[in-house]
Amino acid sequence: MSRTKPYQPSLLRFLHGVNALLVIAALISGYWVYDTFDGRFGKVPLPRINPIIDYHGTIGLTFFLFAPLFVIYSLWCGRKKLVQKDSIAQLSNIGKPISWISLQRLTNTVMLLAIVFAAISGKLMDETWLPTGELHHLAYSLHLTAWATMLVCLALHLLMSAKVGGVPLLLSMSSFKVRSDDHPKLWIQQLRNRV
Ligand code: HEM
Ligand code: HEM
Numbered sequence: 101m102s103r104t105k106p107y108q109p110s111l112l113r114f115l116h117g118v119n120a121l122l123v124i125a126a127l128i129s130g131y132w133v134y135d136t137f138d139g140r141f142g143k144v145p146l147p148r149i150n151p152i153i154d155y156h157g158t159i160g161l162t163f164f165l166f167a168p169l170f171v172i173y174s175l176w177c178g179r180k181k182l183v184q185k186d187s188i189a190q191l192s193n194i195g196k197p198i199s200w201i202s203l204q205r206l207t208n209t210v211m212l213l214a215i216v217f218a219a220i221s222g223k224l225m226d227e228t229w230l231p232t233g234e235l236h237h238l239a240y241s242l243h244l245t246a247w248a249t250m251l252v253c254l255a256l257h258l259l260m261s262a263k264v265g266g267v268p269l270l271l272s273m274s275s276f277k278v279r280s281d282d283h284p285k286l287w288i289q290q291l292r293n294r295v
Pocket of ligand 1: 122123127129130133134153154157158160163218219220222226230244246250
């Protein structure tokens with residue numbers, strides 16, 4: 101039996117792809133900042149990069165400005181892939197495909213919350229705290245928690261997407277192929293029609 105290949109709208113792939121790259125860059129550079137100036141929960145011997153906070157700040161700011169576009173798109177056009185009214189009830193059908201789909205939609209939704217948490221706690225950070233050993237600020241504890249939340253959620257998001265659609269679904273998100281009826285010229289129209 102031949103299964104139809106999953107296809108993701110080009111606007112979703114663009115926004116999701118840029119957002120994912122920024123999140124991964126923030127996770128790595130954020131860890132590097134922690135490893136350089138903190139290390140209370142363990143550390144690995146990473147080479148010292150003196151302007152690492154500046155680099156992370158630039159990635160963080162780009163993420164802060166870009167992520168709202170992806171969040172708005174997901175709430176506007178991608179709402180069917182987020183948690184639904186009956187999702188929680190369907191979770192109880194343990195082991196059935198519908199329960200995995202509901203769990204996947206739930207993790208997609210949690211990803212949006214993780215974005216908001218990381219972006220807001222990052223905005224509350226001050227670049228001078230860590231170099232002067234000020235590790236006690238609440239905003240820093242929140243921002244570290246946001247890092248761990250994002251990492252765990254990303255792992256769950258990938259696991260759930262793989263469980264629901266396997267490798268073809270994961271590949272459909274990173275493919276560069278664009279159908280003629282999904283050309284970037286049509287993005288505005290797609291947003292208007294909410295498709
Ligand atoms: C161990 C993990 C992390 C540490 C130690 C850390 C540390 C910092 C520091 C010191 C700043 C202040 C930089 C500045 O003002 O120039 C900052 C800002 C920021 N970080 Fe993180 N971060 C971490 C993880 C993350 C993650 C995972 C994200 C997003 C996915 C993120 C997003 C941001 C944002 C949005 C800003 C604000 C940038 C700005 O407005 O200038 N951070 N972070
Ligand atoms: C890094 C590799 C990533 C891969 C391979 C990946 C994969 C996927 C796939 C395959 C889907 C489509 C699910 C479907 O059609 O049922 C999806 C949707 C989604 N992903 Fe990711 N993802 C990644 C990173 C991220 C990150 C970092 C975030 C946010 C922080 C994120 C948030 C979302 C959201 C919110 C949706 C639902 C989009 C919509 O509403 O249409 N993903 N992802």
